Structures are given as C-alpha cells and as structure tokens.
Amino acid sequence: MRTLVKHALAAAEPQKNLTIKGWVRTRRDSKGFSFLEVNDGSCLTSLQAVVDANTPGYADIARFTTGAAVVVEGDLVASPAAGQKWELKATRIELVGEADPTYPLQKKGHTMEFLRTIAHLRPRSNLFGAVFRTRSRLAFAVHQFFQERDFVYVHTPIITASDCEGAGEMFRVTTLKGNIDEKPSTDFFGKPTFLTVSGQLEGETFACALSNIYTFGPTFRAENSNTARHAAEFWMIEPEMAFCDLQGDMDLGEAFIKAMAKYMLEHCAEDLTLFARFVDKGVQERLRFVVERPFQRVPYAQAIEILKSSGHKFEYPVDYGLNLQSEHERFLTEEHFKSPVTVFNYPREIKPFYMRLNDDAKTVTAMDVLVPGIGEVIGGAQREERLDQLRDNMRCQKLREEDYGWYLDLRRYGAVPHAGFGAGFERLLMFLTGMANIRDVIPFARTPGNAEF
Amino acid sequence: MRTLVKHALAAAEPQKNLTIKGWVRTRRDSKGFSFLEVNDGSCLTSLQAVVDANTPGYADIARFTTGAAVVVEGDLVASPAAGQKWELKATRIELVGEADPTYPLQKKGHTMEFLRTIAHLRPRSNLFGAVFRTRSRLAFAVHQFFQERDFVYVHTPIITASDCEGAGEMFRVTTLKGNIDEKPSTDFFGKPTFLTVSGQLEGETFACALSNIYTFGPTFRAENSNTARHAAEFWMIEPEMAFCDLQGDMDLGEAFIKAMAKYMLEHCAEDLTLFARFVDKGVQERLRFVVERPFQRVPYAQAIEILKSSGHKFEYPVDYGLNLQSEHERFLTEEHFKSPVTVFNYPREIKPFYMRLNDDAKTVTAMDVLVPGIGEVIGGAQREERLDQLRDNMRCQKLREEDYGWYLDLRRYGAVPHAGFGAGFERLLMFLTGMANIRDVIPFARTPGNAEF
Numbered sequence: 093m094r095t096l097v098k099h100a101l102a103a104a105e106p107q108k109n110l111t112i113k114g115w116v117r118t119r120r121d122s123k124g125f126s127f128l129e130v131n132d133g134s135c136l137t138s139l140q141a142v143v144d145a146n147t148p149g150y151a152d153i154a155r156f157t158t159g160a161a162v163v164v165e166g167d168l169v170a171s172p173a174a175g176q177k178w179e180l181k182a183t184r185i186e187l188v189g190e191a192d193p194t195y196p197l198q199k200k201g202h203t204m205e206f207l208r209t210i211a212h213l214r215p216r217s218n219l220f221g222a223v224f225r226t227r228s229r230l231a232f233a234v235h236q237f238f239q240e241r242d243f244v245y246v247h248t249p250i251i252t253a254s255d256c257e258g259a260g261e262m263f264r265v266t267t268l269k270g271n272i273d274e275k276p277s278t279d280f281f282g283k284p285t286f287l288t289v290s291g292q293l294e295g296e297t298f299a300c301a302l303s304n305i306y307t308f309g310p311t312f313r314a315e316n317s318n319t320a321r322h323a324a325e326f327w328m329i330e331p332e333m334a335f336c337d338l339q340g341d342m343d344l345g346e347a348f349i350k351a352m353a354k355y356m357l358e359h360c361a362e363d364l365t366l367f368a369r370f371v372d373k374g375v376q377e378r379l380r381f382v383v384e385r386p387f388q389r390v391p392y393a394q395a396i397e398i399l400k401s402s403g404h405k406f407e408y409p410v411d412y413g414l415n416l417q418s419e420h421e422r423f424l425t426e427e428h429f430k431s432p433v434t435v436f437n438y439p440r441e442i443k444p445f446y447m448r449l450n451d452d453a454k455t456v457t458a459m460d461v462l463v464p465g466i467g468e469v470i471g472g473a474q475r476e477e478r479l480d481q482l483r484d485n486m487r488c489q490k491l492r493e494e495d496y497g498w499y500l501d502l503r504r505y506g507a508v509p510h511a512g513f514g515a516g517f518e519r520l521l522m523f524l525t526g527m528a529n530i531r532d533v534i535p536f537a538r539t540p541g542n543a544e545f
Numbered sequence: 546m547r548t549l550v551k552h553a554l555a556a557a558e559p560q561k562n563l564t565i566k567g568w569v570r571t572r573r574d575s576k577g578f579s580f581l582e583v584n585d586g587s588c589l590t591s592l593q594a595v596v597d598a599n600t601p602g603y604a605d606i607a608r609f610t611t612g613a614a615v616v617v618e619g620d621l622v623a624s625p626a627a628g629q630k631w632e633l634k635a636t637r638i639e640l641v642g643e644a645d646p647t648y649p650l651q652k653k654g655h656t657m658e659f660l661r662t663i664a665h666l667r668p669r670s671n672l673f674g675a676v677f678r679t680r681s682r683l684a685f686a687v688h689q690f691f692q693e694r695d696f697v698y699v700h701t702p703i704i705t706a707s708d709c710e711g712a713g714e715m716f717r718v719t720t721l722k723g724n725i726d727e728k729p730s731t732d733f734f735g736k737p738t739f740l741t742v743s744g745q746l747e748g749e750t751f752a753c754a755l756s757n758i759y760t761f762g763p764t765f766r767a768e769n770s771n772t773a774r775h776a777a778e779f780w781m782i783e784p785e786m787a788f789c790d791l792q793g794d795m796d797l798g799e800a801f802i803k804a805m806a807k808y809m810l811e812h813c814a815e816d817l818t819l820f821a822r823f824v825d826k827g828v829q830e831r832l833r834f835v836v837e838r839p840f841q842r843v844p845y846a847q848a849i850e851i852l853k854s855s856g857h858k859f860e861y862p863v864d865y866g867l868n869l870q871s872e873h874e875r876f877l878t879e880e881h882f883k884s885p886v887t888v889f890n891y892p893r894e895i896k897p898f899y900m901r902l903n904d905d906a907k908t909v910t911a912m913d914v915l916v917p918g919i920g921e922v923i924g925g926a927q928r929e930e931r932l933d934q935l936r937d938n939m940r941c942q943k944l945r946e947e948d949y950g951w952y953l954d955l956r957r958y959g960a961v962p963h964a965g966f967g968a969g970f971e972r973l974l975m976f977l978t979g980m981a982n983i984r985d986v987i988p989f990a991r992t993p994g995n996a997e998f
Binding site for chain 2: 094133188194213221242246247266285303334498502503535545
C-alpha cells in the first residue's frame with residue numbers, strides 16, 4: 093500500500109513499513125549514507141529519506157538524480173533535523189524511472205517565461221505544484237459554496253449559435269473545409285456556430301425553472317490581447333437567481349469573494365506560505381483584509397466624483413459615461429475606501445442589453461465587485477425581466493428579436509426579477525495566490541499564437 | 546426571507562409566516578377558496594397552498610394560471626389531504642409574472658421530441674427538473690469522490706493543436722474568414738486548432754507530477770451519428786494515477802461506478818422515484834444490483850469465447866479482433882454473469898497507441914467496465930510508460946514523433962507506470978436515471994444539425 097507524502101508528514105506518531113512513491117527533488121551524499129528529498133505532489137513539502145549504504149537498492153544510488161521516479165520503503169521516525177518533524181529511515185529503495193540528464197527542472201531558478209515552454213513539466217516544481225493544487229481546491233470550494241446554498245450546477249453549451257452580449261470576438265467552430273463562408277448551411281450544425289463567451293442567457297432559462305443555478309465551465313474570447321490578464325480560453329463561474337434583485341446579487345457576490353478568501357486561508361495554508369515567500373509578500377494580509385472588512389457599496393456616479401476630486405493622476409481619463417479602468421478600480425478599493433468595494437448603477441450606454449433599466453431611465457442595475465491588487469473580480473446585474481423594456485433595449489442595440497425568441501419567452505411565461513454575475517476563475521486565482529500572469533494559473537494557456545500541448 | 550419549497554416540505558413542525566416564491570403548476574378552484582400547487586424547482590414535489598377568497602391578492606386569482614410566477618405568504622400547517630404532510634394556509638398572494646395563454650407546458654403529456662424543441666422551458670416540467678437536479682448532484686458527487694481520495698482536479702485545454710487518439714473526427718476552431726486551409730499560419734494560434742476529444746494526454750503530464758489527478762470538462766466529437774447515445778458535445782471525467790497498473794485502474798473504475806450508484810440511491814431518492822415511475826421501472830433494482838454485486842473481471846479473449854459459445858443470436862459478428870458491440874456487452878453483464886463486468890486485455894490492433902503492451906506482445910492493458918442496461922460506462926488503460934515501446938506503437942500507427950515530443954518527455958524524465966480511464970458523464974447519467982436518449986440528460990444538446998439556444 094502506497095502512502096502519500098502528505099499523509100506521512102501529518103502522522104501523529106512514528107510508523108513502521110511505509111511505502112513512499114514519488115520523484116527525487118534533491119539528493120545529498122554523505123559518507124556511508126544519502127539523503128533523498130522525495131516529493132509526490134500531494135503537498136508542497138518533500139519527505140526526507142535517509143538511506144544507509146547497506147540498504148537494498150543502494151547500489152543504484154548514483155541514478156537517483158533530480159527528477160527520477162523512486163519507491164522508498166522504510167520507517168517514519170522523528171527527525172533530528174531542524175524544520176521537519178518526520179523523516180523516513182529507508183529499508184529498501186528502488187529506481188522506477190531514471191531522469192535523463194537533460195531534465196530541465198534541475199535545482200536552480202527558472203524564469204516564468206521558460207517554465208511556460210515546459211508546461212508539461214512545470215507542475216513538478218514547488219511553485220506550480222502549489223498553484224495547481226490550489227486551483228483544484230478552490231474549484232471544489234466553488235462547488236461547495238453553491239451546492240450548500242441549494243444552487244443547481246448547470247452545464248450550459250460550449251458550442252453556440254448565439255452571442256451573449258451582441259458583440260465580442262468569437263471563435264468559429266466548423267467541420268467545413270476550404271471556404272467556410274460560402275455555404276454555412278452545409279456545416280455540421282446547419283449554420284455558423286461559435287465558442288461561447290458566456291453561459292448567462294442559457295443559465296437564466298434554468299434559473300427561471302429551478303430558482304438558483306450556477307455554471308462553472310470554459311468560456312472563450314478571440315481577442316488579440318497579449319496582456320497578463322487575458323487568455324483566449326478561461327473558466328467562468330456564473331450564478332443566476334430567480335426572485336432576486338440587485339441587492340441580493342451584491343450580497344451573493346460579496347459573500348462569494350469572502351468565502352473564497354477564507355477558504356484559501358484555512359485550507360491552502362501551506363501552499364499560501366510559498367506564495368507569500370516567493371510571489372507576493374502581501375497576499376495573506378490582502379486575504380484577511382477581504383475576509384474582515386465589510387464591502388463598501390457606491391453608485392457609479394459617486395465613484396466617478398470620488399475619482400475626479402481625488403487629485404490623483406490617472407493614465408486613463410475619468411468621466412461620467414466612461415468605463416472604469418483597472419487603475420481607477422484599484423484606487424477606489426486600495427486608496428480611497430481601503431476596503432473591498434461594490435460599484436453599482438452604471439450608465440445604460442456602456443452596458444449590455446439584458447441589464448435592467450432603473451427608474452431614472454439612465455442607469456442600469458449593473459454591479460462590479462472590486463478587490464485590492466486586482467480591481468474587478470466579479471461583474472453582474474439584475475436582468476431586464478419586463479418584455480417591452482427588453483425589446484426596447486434590443487432595438488437600441490440593434491439586435492434582432494428573432495435571434496432571441498427563446499430568451500424573450502422567459503419574459504412571456506412567468507417572468508420574475510432575477511439577477512446573477514460572472515466571476516473569472518483565473519482572475520480569482522490570481523487574487524488568491526498573488527500570481528501576476530494568467531498564463532501561470534492555467535495548466536496549458538491559450539493566447540494569441542500559443543496552443544502548445 | 547424566501548423559504549425554498551424543499552425546506553418547507555422538510556419542516557419538523559408547523560411554521561408561521563413563510564414566504565414561498567415559485568411558479569404555479571396547477572390551480573383548482575372551489576367554492577370560496579382555491580388550491581395552488583407551487584413549485585420552485587428546489588425539489589420534485591410542489592407545495593400546496595390553500596387560498597381563501599378573502600386572502601389579500603385573491604382578486605387576481607384568475608390570472609394564477611399554470612406557469613405564472615407567484616409569491617405566497619402563509620402558515621405551514623398539517624395537511625388533511627392524503628399523500629402530503631404539509632400545506633400552506635395563505636395569508637397573502639401576489640402575482641409576479643403572468644404566463645401568456647400560449648405557455649406550452651400545460652398540464653398534459655408531451656413527447657420527448659416536442660420538449661427538446663423547448664429546451665429553454667422543459668426544466669419547468671417534473672421530469673426535466675428531476676433530470677437536471679440529478680445532473681447537478683451527481684456532478685458534485687464526482688468531485689467529492691475524487692477530492693476525498695486526494696485527486697487533484699485539472700482543467701485540461703479545450704482548444705488543442707493535438708489529437709489524442711491519432712484519429713477521431715474533430716471540430717476546427719478558427720478566426721479566419723473565407724478559405725481556412727489557405728494560410729493556417731495566419732490563424733489565431735498560428736496553426737490549425739481543434740476542439741479536444743479527450744484531456745488524457747495532458748492529464749498524464751499532471752499525474753506524473755501530482756500523482757493522482759482527474760479532469761471533468763466538455764469534450765467533442767464531430768461525428769455525424771444521429772443515435773440516442775451520441776452527442777457532439779458532452780462532459781467527460783478522466784482520472785489518471787501515477788504508480789498505478791491495470792489492476793489499480795480497474796479497482797478505481799469499479800469503486801467509482803459503485804459510489805455513483807450508491808449516491809443516487811441515497812441522495813436523489815425523491816427524483817429517482819419519478820424515474821422509476823415514468824422512465825424505467827427497473828432503475829432502482831439495477832442500481833442496487835451494481836452496488837451489491839462484486840464486479841466480475843474477464844479477459845477479452847475469454848469474453849469472446851463466452852459470446853461465441855452462448856448460442857445467442859447477435860446482430861453484429863463476434864470474433865477475436867473485433868470490437869464488442871453494445872449488444873455483446875449487455876449480454877455479458879445482464880445474461881451471462883448477471884453482475885457488472887470488467888473486460889480487460891484487448892487485442893493491440895483495435896486500441897490506441899498509448900496503451901501498454903502486455904508480455905504476450907499481442908494484447909494491451911485496456912479495460913472496459915460494463916453495466917446492465919447500458920453496456921460500457923468506463924473505458925481505460927494502463928499507459929505505455931516505456932519510451933522505446935511507445936515509439937514503436939507510434940510507428941505502427943503512423944504517428945509523427947515530433948507531434949508528441951512533450952508526451953514522450955514523460956517517458957524520459959522519471960517515467961512511472963500509470964493508468965486512468967474515461968467516463969462519459971451523460972452515459973453515466975443515463976445509467977443512473979434510466980433516461981433513454983442522451984439529448985434528454987444535457988441542458989442544450991448539440992447533435993448534427995442542432996445547435997439551438
């Protein structure tokens with residue numbers, strides 16, 4: 093029976109006859125014995141095995157190099173070394189798979205750029221092991237958060253013939269050869285199809301049946317943006333609630349961000365230590381900040397006034413009717429309010445057709461949740477549930493009613509106030525870990541010119 | 546504060562002043578009062594509200610039609626009616642959204658075919674509410690199963706430039722206009738890209754770093770198959786384990802299927818009752834069968850002998866070297882063994898290049914788990930971890946080494962025996978619910994000619 097390093101290190105007392113299987117991180121030879129650091133990816137810390145020269149298998153010790161796959165049997169005993177509670181006194185060692193001398197992850201620093209070129213090997217490094225364990229735990233925490241609150245998980249379609257926001261660059265999906273614009277009716281689905289940019293509209297149909305739902309799946313943007321915050325393929329979380337207004341939506345968004353920060357502090361503590369040491373010194377403080385402080389809520393118009401009268405010099409202009417840029421968002425949360433901030437009631441002109449028009453006939457019930465270090469992590473809205481108003485919005489934005497017949501049906505049959513939001517999972521991970529580039533929190537990033545692996 | 550119908554129905558004692566929000570399933574009028582069945586999708590059963598003619602809001606009662614969205618306030622009291630513990634004695638009712646008289650989900654039977662054309666409304670029916678609640682719970686159960694066993698959830702890429710099985714029809718993903726074959730180097734990713742058919746190869750890279758991983762995401766087949774078991778877009782679960790052989794792989798596959806069947810019986814009991822009544826009388830018995838019986842394991846060669854000597858007349862031929870068809874699989878599990886069956890060690894020729902060659906040099910370590918009513922629900926294998934043998938397999942199948950450099954690297958650097966499997970989530974749901982068509986367990990199915998919504 094194999095014991096994971098994580099469980100060995102968590103032992104309450106010494107144990108006989110453990111079998112550890114993993115990869116050598118380092119080996120140090122001394123007179124008559126060797127130390128092997130063995131890591132199996134189950135946790136950040138490696139288990140140190142002490143291998144006496146008389147141990148069966150020791151004849152191969154020279155081939156126990158960094159990256160080699162090994163089995164070490166032995167007894168877990170208290171370690172005399174500082175900083176570790178347990179070590180493994182080996183009784184047998186076995187080389188399972190050698191690491192060719194060209195193994196690129198030798199014990200030395202590598203640039204993030206280089207590690208991206210070996211995305212198939214980088215999870216064997218301490219940093220990326222931590223990133224992807226964290227990604228997994230947080231994904232599960234997302235499901236737990238919604239399932240505990242009676243939200244139904246919905247798999248909205250990836251291939252779609254509609255375009256959620258009436259705009260946005262989409263990838264075409266086709267089985268045609270040659271000229272794809274000539275006879276789209278002969279394509280696999282009988283018409284042009286694309287990769288989804290959001291599951292929201294389909295999610296609304298399920299919220300109007302099951303009350304509270306969420307999606308968690310991949311979404312796509314065919315934007316030629318080469319920034320640290322944009323990827324062509326990323327995962328998004330989109331809850332939607334029937335019988336819910338903007339207030340309820342902000343409540344859920346804020347509770348969600350707080351819960352994720354709390355989960356990170358409580359359940360990813362070891363990996364978080366690594367992020368704080370090597371990636372972002374302030375990450376733990378920032379998470380505690382978000383867990384402890386109440387979120388401030390401020391209407392967009394007031395946020396604009398605050399920014400204009402701040403005396404701060406911004407790169408991008410600030411004016412009513414313009415979108416907030418990342419620098420503005422960060423100023424509001426980091427400098428002005430010194431707390432997480434939810435901005436709401438945006439001008440109608442800069443928001444999509446499906447957001448609900450306020451009684452002032454000028455603003456819509458949009459909301460963005462801003463956190464320190466990142467800016468926007470959530471964008472949401474109460475949806476326009478009034479059929480006539482929604483039609484009017486569509487006319488204003490030059491959308492064709494016939495393309496959205498099923499979406500309008502939700503306003504014909506038992507329409508209810510409803511609201512939801514979208515949270516980019518990678519953006520959230522960047523906030524929780526301090527990792528600065530979206531390419532480094534995705535297993536195999538897709539960006540313009542890059543679809544390796 | 547809104548109370549979900551599910552929580553109201555689970556009350557231990559009478560409660561004052563509840564607020565229920567949902568949609569009218571039916572209304573019956575009597576002299577001086579009306580009964581409203583209100584469903585909010587939180588569970589199968591509706592809550593019956595008894596509304597006296599003096600109740601505020603009763604003037605609108607004629608508009609409380611099937612499909613209308615309503616709020617009912619009142620007291621939860623013991624119901625004198627048979628078959629229900631609680632009813633709501635209304636103190637106020639409110640019409641939130643009328644249902645236009647054209648509302649298609651009137652109280653009468655509809656064909657599955659018709660309901661597919663209103664996939665945006667069908668989750669409001671009892672059957673599809675149950676299907677999609679079940680889908681959500683089982684998805685969560687999948688995550689729980691693997692997370693409890695220390696598996697790391699990995700999001701393998703959806704857009705890929707490689708093709709897992711060296712074959713298989715794939716969808717092309719492009720931002721090009723016009724002729725897409727002319728200058729693929731000018732496409733978004735600088736080369737032709739496709740929708741993934743499996744995350745296995747990428748999953749292996751993570752297993753060779755983190756030991757135990759799983760994927761759970763959408764996969765695609767551009768096959769022109771119009772059957773009840775094929776969809777162009779479906780979700781797949783793919784665990785992969787380092788330091789694991791075929792035996793360990795079969796152990797995990799069998800434990801997984803048993804756990805899902807057990808979860809269904811224990812956590813989806815109410816919805817399961819509906820499936821047993823209206824979809825598949827034998828579904829509960831089949832699930833208990835799978836939970837209780839040990840799985841039989843039989844080599845492929847022996848399975849062929851059993852089929853040949855069975856005297857049973859099959860539609861498709863049975864012979865060593867041919868794939869098992871659904872009818873053969875079902876005969877083995879339903880008729881011959883009368884238990885779930887795992888068939889292993891398939892002829893090399895009918896399996897992909899990455900499966901491990903057995904010492905007989907004729908068979909590979911493939912395995913399929915077969916269950917009654919469905920046939921194969923899981924297909925897996927121990928992977929070929931020996932560099933030379935893998936290269937040989939690739940040559941046999943005419944694959945180019947340069948396309949799989951990163952995959953071969955896993956055999957150069959600390960290679961380990963490893964194994965995994967794929968389970969189609971929709972196939973699993975069909976097994977667990979008895980639903981006969983894959984289109985009816987997916988929110989919005991994508992099949993040849995169909996990408997509506």
